[in-house]
Amino acid sequence: xxxxxxxxxxxxxxxxxxxxxxxxxxxxxxxxxxxxxxxxxxxxxxxxxxxxxxxxxxxxxxxxxxxxxx
Numbered sequence: 580x581x582x583x584x585x586x587x588x589x590x591x592x593x594x595x596x597x598x599x600x601x602x603x604x605x606x607x608x609x610x611x612x613x614x615x616x617x618x619x620x621x622x623x624x625x626x627x628x629x630x631x632x633x634x635x636x637x638x639x640x641x642x643x644x645x646x647x648x649x
Contacts, residue, residue, distance in 0.1 A: 583621050583623075585645055585648065586625065586630065586644050589645070590619055590633060590637075591619045592648070593644065594637065601615045601616050607637075608629075609632065615633070627641070630644065
């Protein structure tokens, strides 16, 4: 599994665990909800800055979203 795929899978799981929609996460991270969806599907080569924005919006560290899913 690539880092992009790990990030996507962990992002979706963390978002759902917090009970957030893609729209709500997008608002918290100041990113468009369709962008969040494309990141979660692994379609985007996301920048480190946007990874950080999403992680912070979820109260996580970027490293948490890059860990191997359990």
